[in-house]
Amino acid sequence: MDNDDERCCGTGTCIINDEGLCWCGQQWNGTTMCHPQTASPASPTISGSDTLEQGEAP
Template sequence: MTTDTRCCGTGTCLINAEGLCWCGQRWNGNNMLPPDSESNRLPALVEKGLEAAEIAANPSPDAPSDTARR
């Protein structure tokens, strides 16, 4: 087994192609960022704002669906 140089030092890191570890840390190209870090958020969520992202992820039941618009 090859040791990933991005590992935080625990020896348990499993980092996917997007740089996300199973523990929630994210590789930013230079170092691992903690899960609760502002810079660890996905760019789309940062651009939209957290409230807008939550609304998009959890639409209300009475909101029109994409299939109804076609």
């Protein structure tokens, strides 16, 4: 299969939409196809007033 799209990752099977997303999950970043960066989930934080003393019920 031949794919003349410059954004093709080299497999020749890329189907890229107008937003630059390929069917395989990669995304065009303006230079190359790469896996989109996902926002890391915010880790929960506990302030000093929210901590439990040993033996306390939640």
